[in-house]
Amino acid sequence: MDNKTAAVKMRNITKTFGPVVANDKVWLDIYRGEILALLGENGSGKTTLMNMLSGIYFPDEGEITIDGKEVVIRSPKDAFDLGIGMIHQHFKLVDVLTAAENIVLGLEGKLDLKAAAEKIRSICDAYGFEVDPNQKIYDMSVSQKQTVEIVKVLYRGADILILDEPTAVLTPQETDKLFAVLRNMRDDGKAIVIITHKMHEVEELSDRVAILRHGQFIGDMPTKKTNAQEMTNMMVGHAVTLNIDRPEPKDARPRIEVKNLTVRSIDGILKLDGVSFTANSGEILGIAGISGCGQKELLESIAGLQPVESGSIEYIEDDGRREQLIGKDPLSIAQMGVALSFVPEDRLGMGLVANMDLADNMMLRSYRRGKSFFTDRKSPKQLAEDVVRRLDVNTPGISTPVRRLSGGNVQKVLVGREISSAPTVLLTAYAVRGLDIHSSYTIYDLINKQKAAGVAVLFVGEDLDVLLELSDRILVLCGGKVSGIVPGRGAKKRDVGMMMTKLGGDRQHA
Amino acid sequence: MRETVHNPLFHVVRRGVIPAWRAWLIRGGAILLSLVACGLVTTAVTGENPLAVYVTVFNGSFGTSRKFWTLLQNVAMLLCIALAVTPAFKMRFWNIGGEGQVLMGGLAAAACMICFRNSLPNGAIIALMVVSSILAGAVWGGIPGFFKAKWNTNETLFTLMMNYVATQLVAYFCVVWESPKGSGQIGVINQSTELGWLPVIGGQRYLLNVLVVLAVLAFVYIYLNYTKHGYEISVVGESERTARYVGIKVEKVIIRTMLLSGAICGLAGLLLVGSTNHTLTTTIAAGRGFTAVMVSWLAKFNPIWMVATSFLLVFLERGAGEISTNFGLNQSFSDILTGVILFFIIGSEFFINYRICFRRSTEREG
Known part of the structure; x- marks a missing residue:
């Protein structure tokens, strides 16, 4: 050559x-x-x-x-x-x-x-x-x-x-x-x-x-x-280890129970069809599927952003009380005391405001706090500084608009804000899309820390290798239906791939 | 053997963030250049000494105390309407219906002055005027807001059309309330009794307007920058999806903001009818509903900078008018000068965002 x-x-x-x-x-x-x-x-x-x-x-x-x-x-x-x-x-x-x-x-x-x-x-x-x-x-x-x-x-x-x-x-x-x-x-x-x-x-x-x-x-x-x-x-520029940690879940108990969830898009197309599963605390539930198989609708239904046709999504409190999430918008879900964090796929178009600086973006979740007519600008600034320091965000300062940051740093800001509210449920969609290896591993690490803290994590991913290494259980979607739920440890890439394209795969695990 | 190649003569490079003082240096330079260009144009056309021209421009606004107060009143009214449309603009709701909202406010104020002059005392009339003109403006702004929120109608067309409806309504009432009969004009309302005339403070006819607008300025500035409502407006403007994601009710914010925007326009209508003119005509807003759009944009929706941009526009307009009268030119010439100056000011934004790199003179081997 x-x-x-x-x-x-x-x-x-x-x-x-x-x-x-x-x-x-x-x-x-x-x-x-x-x-x-x-x-x-x-x-x-x-x-x-x-x-x-x-x-x-x-x-x-x-x-x-x-x-x-x-x-x-x-x-x-x-x-x-x-x-x-x-x-x-x-x-x-x-x-x-x-x-x-x-x-x-x-x-x-x-x-x-x-x-x-x-x-x-x-x-x-x-x-x-x-x-x-x-x-x-x-x-x-x-x-x-x-x-x-x-x-x-x-x-x-x-x-x-x-x-x-x-x-x-x-x-x-x-x-x-x-x-x-x-x-x-x-x-x-x-x-x-x-x-x-x-x-x-x-x-x-x-x-x-x-x-x-x-x-x-x-x-x-x-x-x-x-x-x-x-x-x-x-x-x-220095040696990195390419292994993803997967500690055993501790004290896992049901946190979110989804039953027969059916969702149609505005055009009337069936996006989710009778989906049922349980997400446990202290566990990462990986969600696999070809893109457009209902992952987005599933997460947005739980987050209160997607109108649901039928079914039930229940949030289970530590003391066993159950709260129905369907029919509630994000605000009323938060007011019910459900600590739900959502890292959406579209970071700059949905999760963050591209033209606002780091501090103002931190405020998105918290600005309503307090009875005052005025906003509290001090605590978001503190939070922004905190996130920058703890997650090692590369930025000229907290008054830089987030659109000026690189993809990895944007994601750190978003994840940092979402986990700062000490959630009990963390929804993430394509959390490492477009991120380089270094940033990706930082994000896996953060997600694992949430798991260790007892958070129920739903991790929608596109890289099967990562899903297999990171998840405790994997829910496979195929055309809006649950094709199967398999344990992450010991799952074969080939089998999961089959289940993504055909309901139930080759039925080995059924 | 290598061919010689030529780099382009210049290429355009995006700048990073430049410090605010440098941006203002560039803008200031643009204003200076525009004055030079205006001087050249004037001299070329009229043969007058450009310095004399500038003195005339200056005198147009500061020549006499009366001219100065007229300047202040005009700046105040333009600023008031610019402040009114700004919350909507920050929400990316292009409210170009300021004209109509002002007219409706003015109409409501005039209606109170005329309909209750025989039945209510002065204080009650003024109180009614304040409430009804603010309400009328709010309704006129709220209607397009409501339609936008419910059915996503195009707000630019909607607010524009509302201007024509308002103009025709005022035209109708001008005939209903005409005085004297057959003139088709309302004339000065309650000239003898001065019922419903807003009070004159400090012996200056226009001082009240200036003070009210300063209060509006403070309100809008604080509202946009330090309140939860203001924050919601920014989020909705930047990204509706983000707003929904964090649980902001976008429809509510749109309607609420347009009610506010219209209400401040209605207040401007009240000042124009109750304080400045004491009459109502279809042209009482004098195109300010549209000029206000430019004031707001030039100031990048910053209420404080709007003081400067509205002053600049009024100053230029009055200066250009003065040139026309003093040198025997018609109004078109002042439009030309205003155009030249705006060209430079708007053009300077390019140089704030971009840098031009010229070909380096160093010869390359080969």
Whole structure:
């Protein structure tokens, strides 16, 4: 591989945003016929670096050469002309247009959708995509939309492809499909860069890894010659242990009892269908399932945010008294004395207010306290300082808007606030999505501490490996129904995976 | 051999947070530049000495004590309406119905003055005026709020339409209460008895307005920044989902805030009818319901800064008017000058958020 000439050479690339140095004299080579995994913690400058290659940002310093020729990339159009295409984490598609219309959007020349559809089909055939050129985007699943994005850049003749965390939104099956396509493209001689946090994906897919830390280039090496532990150490800068603790639950007793819970979405689609289970105190109940199988509705029903069609959700107090939670909003649940904390999936759109600072975000839960017409600003400030110190949040100060923090730190702020109220029930949805390894382990640790303190934890996760390591019991959802509840210790990944796709799996545990 | 490549002449870079004093330095610079540009335009068009032009602008507001008090009264009324729409704006509820809410407040005040002049004593009339004009404004603001909360109607269109309804209502009553008959105008109400005229304090006709608006300023500032209601408004404005997540009743906050917004507009209507003009016309709000939107935005919804932005807008308007009369130009010229100045002020926000990097002159080898 070393004898190939690099398709892209980035030399001494520096980019600053105000006082923040996002990239500091970075060197990076990208080769054709190779899949490069770009690794780094949140905020280490991976996306910034790739954005400069695709013309979204302009570097403050440094040179970029493509096939030995020095180039200046001023705009995404320049990047396209050089054959560079980037697939962003957030798709940039027009919902009401078809796949083909989206793909040709913005191209010069005569609009010929028929010819375009023809060309799209040939691209799909060549690499094994499945795209219907005439399907509207709003009718598509997340994975289909992503496919359209990839075809879009290929259609424009890109042969250097950059994918920013492409698997974050995909199911395991969709991920496998994507990887097969990427391998086909590599074998076709295209250069591929993939940004990801998931170690097993790096090991499975990439030929070479390059690692960034705090905006600096740390090193690169063939994937075969390294391992997850070494890569993690390079990313973090010191040795980390990659084991998740799972202490035995102490004094577990029923805390939340859900019976025959049925929920429909606003459009009348059945989201949860006769779900029953019990969550115990001092225990982590993992919730597994393909995305969109009712996890969100389940947590939001318990939190009082989701109208319920039928069934019952009872909160059981220490003295055995039972409180019905259905039909109550979050405020009345709190007023009943049920200490329920919820870490929602959408951190900045639901759990926190992106434009408010840390202290004001701490107030969200507590501002009503007291009879006064005025707010108490002092205790939230104290709490914010407390969370920053205890959870080691990396922030310039407590008066920084949370949108300026990196993903991991945002999550620490949210989790920190939610556990500060000494909850008896903790609901978490995709608590480590988009977080780097280091931050993820901090979060697992915090959740384990809550468990040790006797909290009933409901942990909705997407990474099966983590669910299997962390949960005491795993509830598997499949299409809104309970496919099974298995003990976390000794559960097999394969069995749980089967239960996710088919009710009851292969019935071994039934 | 390598080709020479050219970096772009300049590129735009987002700034991090810059200290407040630097942001205000940039804004101040923009105002200075705008004055220079205005001077150039004026000299080019009229051939007058730009310094003389600036003196004229200044005299427009500070030339005589009467002009100064007119300035204060205009600033106060504009500020009052800007303060009224701000709580709604902070909630991302685009209340552009300030005009109509002021008119309804004014209509209610005039109605009390006219209908009860023969039956009630002065004190009772004034008390009724205060209550009814505030209520009328609140209702006029509350209706779009209610529809937004219940059926998610578009508040911009709704409040805009409510302006026309209010204007037509006032036009109707102008005919009903016309004096003298056939004029189609109300004329000065209770001129001989001065019933329902708000008291003049300190011998200054406009002092009452200024003091009331200062009280409103303090109220809105504290309400938005230090109360639970104010906090709820910010949360609802930033993210309704977050608000629901923490158990805030979004519908209640929307309606409550619009009632307040309308109520303060109604109060402005009371001041305009009961204190400033002693009459009611369809143009009594004089477009302030819309100018107030700009005052609020320019100040980034900060009530204290609104004092500065409303002063600036009124000062410019009066200065530009003075230029037009002194140099024999028509009103359009003052609009041009106001436009030039606003262009610079709004444009300066770009330089607060972004920095422009020019190509470095160092030659690269190759």
